[in-house]
């Protein structure tokens with residue numbers, strides 16, 4: 001088959017479903033990881049449906065080598081047995097993270113899962129993606145498997161950004177296939193690949209800081225021994241910002257990844273919020289305790305939604321400038337407000353508690369033309 005650039009949206013195998021032209025904006029505030037081969041975790045999955053936006057059966061790192069087949073089969077069983085999970089049926093999507101493409105398990109993961117539960121599977125997360133060639137491999141294979149399984153809906157692909165080469169190739173990865181749904185930051189593997197001198201799974205580091213200038217005495221001499229405040233910096237700012245731009249440019253979604261210090265719920269919330277403010281739509285949850293944190297952080301606050309609605313109402317057709325509470329609002333700030341309100345509407349459609357809070361916001365119209 002000859003392919004040209006115009007065939008970008010043509011199926012890659014005869015009989016495979018047509019690729020989507022737009023990636024649907026489905027809520028995915030928390031991507032909750034569980035090991036489907038761990039009986040205790042697997043037993044909790046049915047009750048988690050409806051309480052979390054995404055349940056992800058993890059087959060890669062954190063699953064012991066001798067348990068890989070057990071976890072794969074566990075995910076097939078869960079996919080088959082769990083009502084309202086995955087596909088287009090319920091509020092909770094079903095994703096998987098398959099083993100890496102250079103491992104002995106990656107191929108069997110894809111073949112088994114698409115064949116057995118392809119109709120339930122929404123997104124395949126591919127770890128350690130290095131370049132477009134990794135996505136092309138998965139893209140073609142998924143098309144063949146979808147055709148063979150008679151699926152009528154394409155399975156989407158999510159890449160983890162966790163190698164230096166992957167970061168360098170970020171734009172081509174995002175553009176590699178119409179299946180690309182999004183990217184997650186993988187801070188643990190990325191730190192190792194970059195030879196960073198950290199030993200953590202995500203989050204900050206007390207040694208990565210800036211220090212206040214020394215005070216000076218009356219003669220202007222710096223007092224190097226005096227007390228000086230330090231400010232811890234965000235190790236991940238550069239990578240997240242790159243990821244957000246690359247995803248926005250290609251119409252796909254950026255996510256913060258794992259935060260390994262499960263007990264430090266405060267720092268987890270801070271890391272998630274930094275990612276939210278920079279443009280990410282969700283983060284991973286490694287433990288049930290992190291689901292509520294992600295749901296809270298990645299849902300616009302009532303105050304932000306109230307303000308955004310007020311600006312939109314005051315701005316009329318969205319052009320010109322108005323003063324609200326002493327601040328200038330114009331075409332650019334109203335666009336930010338529209339992003340906030342659109343997200344709130346999407347989340348309210350699946351989260352009754354949020355809907356109640358957003359519905360309780362009084363109508364506000366005040367503002368004066370500048």
Ligand SMILES: CC(=O)SCCNC(=O)CCNC(=O)[C@H](O)C(C)(C)COP(=O)(O)OP(=O)(O)OC[C@H]1O[C@@H](n2cnc3c(N)ncnc32)[C@H](O)[C@@H]1OP(=O)(O)O
Pocket residue numbers: 032033034035040041042044058061062188189201258262285286287288
């Ligand atoms: C760098 C990366 O690649 S990150 C992604 C890979 N890592 C993962 O996916 C890790 C997933 N999470 C886990 O393995 C576990 O949560 C751990 C190891 C971090 C902590 O596990 P535990 O010490 O058992 O935690 P804890 O004792 O608080 O668990 C309480 C209960 O919640 C269950 N639980 C813990 N994590 C999860 C989970 N992710 N999903 C569902 N249930 C869970 C436990 O089985 C336990 O059940 P029980 O009450 O029936 O005994």
Ligand SMILES: O=CC(=O)O
Pocket residue numbers: 061160162185186187188189190201202257258
């Ligand atoms: O897979 C995630 C990571 O941080 O590595």
Ligand SMILES: [Mg+2]
Pocket residue numbers: 061127162186188189
């Ligand atoms: Mg990793």
